[in-house]
Amino acid sequence: MKDKLPPSLFQKWLRSQEEEKSSSEQIYRPESFPFPRSRGRIGFNIENNGHFLYIGIAPENGRFPLMGQWNMRSKNTLNVTLESGVQLTIKLIKVEPNRLVIEMTDSSTL
Amino acid sequence: MKNQLSYYKPDRPQHPNRHRSCVSVDDHFKLLKSSPEYRKNREEIERFTKEYIANRNELDAGLRVGIIKIPVVVHVVYNTAAQNVTDAQIQSQIDVLNEDYRALNTDLSSVPADFTPVIADTRIQFELASRDPDCQATTGITRTATTTTAFDHDSSAATAQLRNPVKFSASGGVDGWPSDRYLNIWVCNLVTGLLGYASFPGGPADEDGFAVDYESFGDTGTAAAPFHLGRTGTHELGHWLNVFHIWGGGTASCTDTDDVDDTPNQNFYNTGCPTHPSTSCANSGDMFMNYMDYVDDNCMVMFSAGQAARMEACMHGPRASLMASDALVPPSATTPAHLWMKDTFDDIGNEPNTESTVMYRSLDIWVRHSNDGVVQQEHQNPVYRSSGDRHNYVYVRVRCEGCTGQASGRLKLYWAKASTALAWPAPWDASIAVPALMGDAIGEQDTGNINAGDYSIFEFPWEPPSPDDYASFGADQGHFCLLARIETDTSSPFGMTFPEGGNLSQNVQNNKRIVWKNITVTEETADGGRYASVIVGNMNDTDRQIRLRFNLPRESRRRSVLDWGAVYVDLGEKLWGLWSLSGKKGTGVKPIEGTVIQVTQNDAWIELKLAPKTFNSIHTTVIPYVQTEESTEIFFMNIEQEEEQNGAYEVIGGQQFVLKTVGHLKPAKPCLIRWILALLNVLLRFIKKLIRFFSK
Numbered sequence: 032m033k034d035k036l037p038p039s040l041f042q043k044w045l046r047s048q049e050e051e052k053s054s055s056e057q058i059y060r061p062e063s064f065p066f067p068r069s070r071g072r073i074g075f076n077i078e079n080n081g082h083f084l085y086i087g088i089a090p091e092n093g094r095f096p097l098m099g100q101w102n103m104r105s106k107n108t109l110n111v112t113l114e115s116g117v118q119l120t121i122k123l124i125k126v127e128p129n130r131l132v133i134e135m136t137d138s139s140t141l
Numbered sequence: 142m143k144n145q146l147s148y149y150k151p152d153r154p155q156h157p158n159r160h161r162s163c164v165s166v167d168d169h170f171k172l173l174k175s176s177p178e179y180r181k182n183r184e185e186i187e188r189f190t191k192e193y194i195a196n197r198n199e200l201d202a203g204l205r206v207g208i209i210k211i212p213v214v215v216h217v218v219y220n221t222a223a224q225n226v227t228d229a230q231i232q233s234q235i236d237v238l239n240e241d242y243r244a245l246n247t248d249l250s251s252v253p254a255d256f257t258p259v260i261a262d263t264r265i266q267f268e269l270a271s272r273d274p275d276c277q278a279t280t281g282i283t284r285t286a287t288t289t290t291a292f293d294h295d296s297s298a299a300t301a302q303l304r305n306p307v308k309f310s311a312s313g314g315v316d317g318w319p320s321d322r323y324l325n326i327w328v329c330n331l332v333t334g335l336l337g338y339a340s341f342p343g344g345p346a347d348e349d350g351f352a353v354d355y356e357s358f359g360d361t362g363t364a365a366a367p368f369h370l371g372r373t374g375t376h377e378l379g380h381w382l383n384v385f386h387i388w389g390g391g392t393a394s395c396t397d398t399d400d401v402d403d404t405p406n407q408n409f410y411n412t413g414c415p416t417h418p419s420t421s422c423a424n425s426g427d428m429f430m431n432y433m434d435y436v437d438d439n440c441m442v443m444f445s446a447g448q449a450a451r452m453e454a455c456m457h458g459p460r461a462s463l464m465a466s467d468a469l470v471p472p473s474a475t476t477p478a479h480l481w482m483k484d485t486f487d488d489i490g491n492e493p494n495t496e497s498t499v500m501y502r503s504l505d506i507w508v509r510h511s512n513d514g515v516v517q518q519e520h521q522n523p524v525y526r527s528s529g530d531r532h533n534y535v536y537v538r539v540r541c542e543g544c545t546g547q548a549s550g551r552l553k554l555y556w557a558k559a560s561t562a563l564a565w566p567a568p569w570d571a572s573i574a575v576p577a578l579m580g581d582a583i584g585e586q587d588t589g590n591i592n593a594g595d596y597s598i599f600e601f602p603w604e605p606p607s608p609d610d611y612a613s614f615g616a617d618q619g620h621f622c623l624l625a626r627i628e629t630d631t632s633s634p635f636g637m638t639f640p641e642g643g644n645l646s647q648n649v650q651n652n653k654r655i656v657w658k659n660i661t662v663t664e665e666t667a668d669g670g671r672y673a674s675v676i677v678g679n680m681n682d683t684d685r686q687i688r689l690r691f692n693l694p695r696e697s698r699r700r701s702v703l704d705w706g707a708v709y710v711d712l713g714e715k716l717w718g719l720w721s722l723s724g725k726k727g728t729g730v731k732p733i734e735g736t737v738i739q740v741t742q743n744d745a746w747i748e749l750k751l752a753p754k755t756f757n758s759i760h761t762t763v764i765p766y767v768q769t770e771e772s773t774e775i776f777f778m779n780i781e782q783e784e785e786q787n788g789a790y791e792v793i794g795g796q797q798f799v800l801k802t803v804g805h806l807k808p809a810k811p812c813l814i815r816w817i818l819a820l821l822n823v824l825l826r827f828i829k830k831l832i833r834f835f836s837k
């Protein structure tokens with residue numbers, strides 16, 4: 032199933048929260064996108080070899096990188112396990128070279 | 142003698158753990174591979190923080206009487222002229238911090254009613270330093286040109302200079318000043334996407350402090366919307382004081398925590414400016430207007446009482462040395478090292494004290510019921526125990542001012558029955574024993590040598606007199622004043638700059654080696670009011686024309702006790718009679734019933750004449766206007782006694798009553814409602830999926 036994912040998915044994405052209209056869908060843009068200023072911006076770098084880098088918010092602000100691994104759960108859904116033990120589920124809604132729409136949840140999120 | 146801080150091991154049993162049993166933010170610190178020592182420090186600080194908060198009296202929660210003033214140095218590191226922000230912009234940031242941390246910000250009114258009970262005045266203030274590490278005068282601002290166009294921050298980097306390049310000269314920034322005496326703030330151009338970042342207590346000293354992008358600094362000059370009101374500084378400073386992001390950890394989660402009880406569980410950070418209630422994790426609404434969320438500057442307006450408690454633990458734990466920093470005292474290079482104590486939090490050691498005229502509420506003396514006062518520095522009313530261990534413990538902080546060398550002296554501590562009329566040396570010398578012993582020495586200790594710029598805390602065990610000895614005073618039987626003097630010579634004037642006379646208030650104001658405390662924490666009455674009493678007297682051998690002045694200052698949220706409740710004073714028959722004889726002369730008071738008057742405004746007073754060697758109690762009661770919805774606040778009532786001297790009235794003494802109220806958030810919604818909300822959430826997602834399916 033991995034082979035059927037669009038190649039443009041495999042890059043570094045940063046969240047573009049200013050564009051989001053829905054509370055469940057998250058919009059991401061490539062790092063080169065002209066983002067407005069913000070206190071923080073999560074993101075991730077997904078590689079087609081199964082490596083995953085989650086870019087979280089550090090407790091003192093700034094980036095906090097967490098390594099992880101991903102695999103396919105279903106046709107459009109990825110399971111991610113971070114080194115902290117957090118499990119993420121990423122559902123791909125729309126994958127474009129310059130825009131990514133997903134739903135991201137961890138097992139604890141209501 | 143107890144020197145500064147050793148991490149505290151509680152004597153009393155701890156409260157059950159009231160924190161959410163979740164993954165804490167400190168799990169992030171555990172993931173830091175660069176510094177095992179930092180991880181160990183963080184674990185120790187969190188352990189200390191939890192114990193400190195658990196061991197506080199309920200009424201002390203987030204409500205320290207004293208004000209802590211932290212010396213600040215701002216390092217401007219600039220690559221362009223615009224980045225070299227002006228002194229005015231720097232001062233604007235300090236002003237914002239002082240408003241936000243004292244709950245004096247005007248936009249506080251936007252806090253939803255759900256959260257107003259826990260709005261906190263942290264009682265921490267900030268000021269640019271007057272003295273640099275080399276004991277030279279300073280503006281508290283340094284300016285450094287750099288070739289670095291933008292500074293990054295990577296908390297996971299292996300070296301200090303990679304983690305914090307702006308904090309080191311070797312990496313294009315500038316070295317900070319000693320972090321045990323200064324709060325270091327760097328202002329520079331940070332890389333895109335970073336408005337500011339901070340350090341938590343427990344990290345390396347040379348990386349301590351916080352950095353703010355020059356376009357998010359202060360509320361004028363280069364500050365640019367929507368981060369143009371100085372709140373990035375407020376937020377970063379929260380981290381420096383050991384407060385976490387309000388949503389908890391670094392990922393979206395409902396099982397992590399910010400280790401604060403009165404902030405609702407929150408999934409992740411908010412941005413922009415949401416409308417309340419904006420819910421997550423089945424809460425009744427995120428507290429997104431909190432400084433520790435990620436909303437725009439004009440949307441974040443409050444700290445909670447629980448967050449203030451963490452700051453308090455931080456200031457009495459890992460950052461305790463800043464409370465005694467001399468960086469706000471202008472250097473006096475020609476004066477040898479000498480001992481002193483502070484009359485008020487803003488005392489800078491002038492003789493006479495020019496910063497305040499109120500001399501009876503020193504923060505350098507405090508009483509504790511047990512010997513925990515090196516860390517727990519909140520003053521408690523002395524308590525008399527008829528059996529068992531009768532000891533209370535009195536603590537005195539002695540400072541040494543100077544640029545080099547050390548100083549020593551003999552510290553003497555005294556008690557007196559609380560009164561608005563205290564002279565010197567009586568009653569502190571045990572010379573007044575009628576109607577009961579009115580004062581005596583508690584003890585004395587050699588200070589030993591204290592280094593210039595350092596301080597020591599001294600502990601005195603003390604058995605307060607039995608309240609039964611003062612039955613003739615009516616209700617005021619258990620309140621006492623304390624006086625500390627440092628003598629540096631065995632003969633008069635004992636090393637004092639101004640020889641001591643009979644006017645105690647004047648002695649204290651004139652000499653920085655004498656401090657005095659007359660503070661009473663009010664007792665709660667059955668109907669939710671507060672009660673306290675004080676003795677008014679004339680210790681002289683002749684009649685005295687006096688004024689009793691009721692000073693009710695505005696504190697946090699610009700409110701005074703008059704905004705919380707009605708203030709009544711029962712003068713008792715004798716004083717009522719004397720007031721009547723004076724023609725009921727006064728301002729801001731009105732007779733209510735019997736011998737009771739109501740104080741209706743700040744700075745009210747009544748005038749009467751007292752016979753020599755007479756003492757009378759007055760009883761003050763505050764009845765709250767609203768009994769059900771208390772806020773978390775602290776109010777003061779200062780009752781001062783002034784004596785007429787040559788046609789003018791001069792303060793001779795006073796007593797401060799402290800009134801604390803503790804508010805609580807409304808209980809969270811019952812479990813059933815939370816489950817219904819969760820179910821609705823799932824249904825909503827399902828409906829969205831259906832819509833997407835059919836729209837393809």
